Amino acid sequence: MISSERMAAVDENADALGVPRKQLMESSGNAVARAVRRVADPDSSVAIVAGRGNNGGDAFVAARFLDEYDPTVHLLGRPETISTDIARKNWEALVAAEYDARTVTDSKSLELGDPDVVVDAMLGTGVTGELREPEATAAEAIDALDATVVSVDVPSGLDADTGERADSAVSADHVVTFHDEKPGLTELDAEVTVADIGIPAAAELFVGPGDLRSVRRGVRGGDSRVFVIGGGPYTGAPALAGQAALRAGASLSFVAAPEKVAGQIQGYAEDLIVQDYAGDHLTPDQVDGLVQTAHDYDDVVVIGPGLGDDDETLEAARRFLDAFEGEAVVDADALPVVSEVDTDATLVCTPNRKELAKMGGPDVEGPLRDARDDIASFAADIGHVVVAKAAEDVVTDGERTRIVRAGTPAMAVGGTGDTLAGVIAGLLGTQDSFDAACAGPFVNGLAGERLDAERGDGLLASDLLDAIPRALWGDER
Ligand SMILES: NC(=O)C1=CN([C@@H]2O[C@H](COP(=O)(O)OP(=O)(O)OC[C@H]3O[C@@H](n4cnc5c(N)ncnc54)[C@H](O)[C@@H]3O)[C@@H](O)[C@H]2O)[C@@H](O)CC1
Numbered sequence: 001m002i003s004s005e006r007m008a009a010v011d012e013n014a015d016a017l018g019v020p021r022k023q024l025m026e027s028s029g030n031a032v033a034r035a036v037r038r039v040a041d042p043d044s045s046v047a048i049v050a051g052r053g054n055n056g057g058d059a060f061v062a063a064r065f066l067d068e069y070d071p072t073v074h075l076l077g078r079p080e081t082i083s084t085d086i087a088r089k090n091w092e093a094l095v096a097a098e099y100d101a102r103t104v105t106d107s108k109s110l111e112l113g114d115p116d117v118v119v120d121a122m123l124g125t126g127v128t129g130e131l132r133e134p135e136a137t138a139a140e141a142i143d144a145l146d147a148t149v150v151s152v153d154v155p156s157g158l159d160a161d162t163g164e165r166a167d168s169a170v171s172a173d174h175v176v177t178f179h180d181e182k183p184g185l186t187e188l189d190a191e192v193t194v195a196d197i198g199i200p201a202a203a204e205l206f207v208g209p210g211d212l213r214s215v216r217r218g219v220r221g222g223d224s225r226v227f228v229i230g231g232g233p234y235t236g237a238p239a240l241a242g243q244a245a246l247r248a249g250a251s252l253s254f255v256a257a258p259e260k261v262a263g264q265i266q267g268y269a270e271d272l273i274v275q276d277y278a279g280d281h282l283t284p285d286q287v288d289g290l291v292q293t294a295h296d297y298d299d300v301v302v303i304g305p306g307l308g309d310d311d312e313t314l315e316a317a318r319r320f321l322d323a324f325e326g327e328a329v330v331d332a333d334a335l336p337v338v339s340e341v342d343t344d345a346t347l348v349c350t351p352n353r354k355e356l357a358k359m360g361g362p363d364v365e366g367p368l369r370d371a372r373d374d375i376a377s378f379a380a381d382i383g384h385v386v387v388a389k390a391a392e393d394v395v396t397d398g399e400r401t402r403i404v405r406a407g408t409p410a411m412a413v414g415g416t417g418d419t420l421a422g423v424i425a426g427l428l429g430t431q432d433s434f435d436a437a438c439a440g441p442f443v444n445g446l447a448g449e450r451l452d453a454e455r456g457d458g459l460l461a462s463d464l465l466d467a468i469p470r471a472l473w474g475d476e477r
């Protein structure tokens with residue numbers, strides 16, 4: 001089962017892997033033609049009713065695979081208004097190759113005749129709301145025919161995600177949908193075929209540019225605060241995490257740190273709001289206040305960077321996670337306490353190989369991806385998202401597992417894990433935790449790749465900060 005949002009992401013990932021949309025459209029059209037051939041006798045007449053989006057584009061392709069039926073193609077609207085280049089090119093090919101391709105500019109001029117089979121390719125996943133003209137009248141005309149209706153992807157006017165029908169939605173006999181089942185088709189009274197259109201499995205397994213689509217939308221419309229609980233024996237780590245969160249979209253970034261080092265952390269970055277507490281390391285007596293602050297402001301917490309592993313600090317981390325009910329990224333020394341607590345919080349844990357074993361997860365020697373099933377079982381056991389970090393990262397919530405291939409060997413320097421924790425936290429405020437956990441290492445890794453390409457070796461984690469926005473937004477901004 002796949003949502004239209006995820007489908008669009010996978011489509012973009014496929015393109016990045018070298019399988020462009022136009023190729024997928026060719027496969028889709030071919031699959032539609034096969035479905036038509038299954039229901040049409042050799043002497044049947046076939047009419048194709050196409051809209052101006054890619055749903056129509058699929059049907060233009062189908063026409064070329066249905067030569068034996070001499071199909072009639074009705075485009076609803078003027079060719080100039082076809083909304084994508086690939087659909088338009090496929091329309092132009094029909095015209096140049098002298099198919100019976102007609103344009104319908106006025107709903108009254110639609111003359112379907114008396115076909116045996118109608119291909120409904122007016123609207124697919126791009127539909128919004130009630131059908132407008134000429135689609136509404138065309139849908140009625142299709143329903144009035146005594147023909148077998150084959151719908152492309154979804155019956156026009158049906159919401160692929162919810163199954164909600166527009167008033168004049170087409171009633172299909174057969175639906176050829178692509179790549180995977182759609183939630184909106186499950187209750188439909190029609191025969192549904194899922195066609196494999198050649199999207200590589202890697203487009204789903206590997207996090208790619210498509211995964212950033214919805215993430216960007218969330219960041220653009222969102223507003224979030226990140227609260228880093230870190231520092232003590234180390235000071236750079238919380239500063240990096242806090243700044244990375246800002247670069248990834250957080251509006252405010254707070255760092256709670258022992259007073260002994262708070263000034264030093266502030267000294268690294270004027271953009272952070274540093275709040276100090278007594279002492280030189282985190283102790284259990286600070287926990288109530290920290291939980292209270294995080295809850296009061298609905299903060300996304302990062303706990304771990306630079307905290308050290310003093311017994312008191314680990315006890316404090318344990319108590320914090322016991323009491324905290326929001327969203328948190330858990331990193332570094334705080335990781336081993338996760339499996340010891342029964343928390344109501346939503347956690348994204350970011351262990352490297354060693355930390356993964358130390359927190360009770362699998363002790364992996366080879367590539368993490370080969371152990372992804374074990375890592376997934378561990379995530380399911382603890383009930384949290386795990387981002388296991390190595391040359392290739394494994395991200396899993398126990399049910400879904402993805403691999404992140406972004407990054408460069410130059411990122412094997414101290415601090416890149418702290419920026420990662422910050423990026424995930426920056427995204428968590430506006431995203432589902434699994435989506436943030438997938439996008440975080442991809443963005444952090446792309447930032448490293450960009451710098452690597454620009455300047456070669458000698459990368460520092462602090463250099464990544466500047467490259468994070470470019471990695472997140474690509475050429476969009
Ligand atoms: N990965 C994918 O997402 C794939 C998509 N494919 C095809 O692409 C389709 C989606 O294409 P598009 O995003 O271009 O969208 P559609 O082709 O579904 O429709 C978009 C067009 O419909 C118009 N429209 C929207 N709501 C309307 C309404 N209520 N009344 C009248 N017109 C309306 C829009 O202005 C736009 O021009 C899928 O359904 C499928 O057929 C396939 O080629 C395979 C891969």
Ligand SMILES: [K+]
Binds near residue numbers: 055124152154155
């Ligand atoms: K359709």
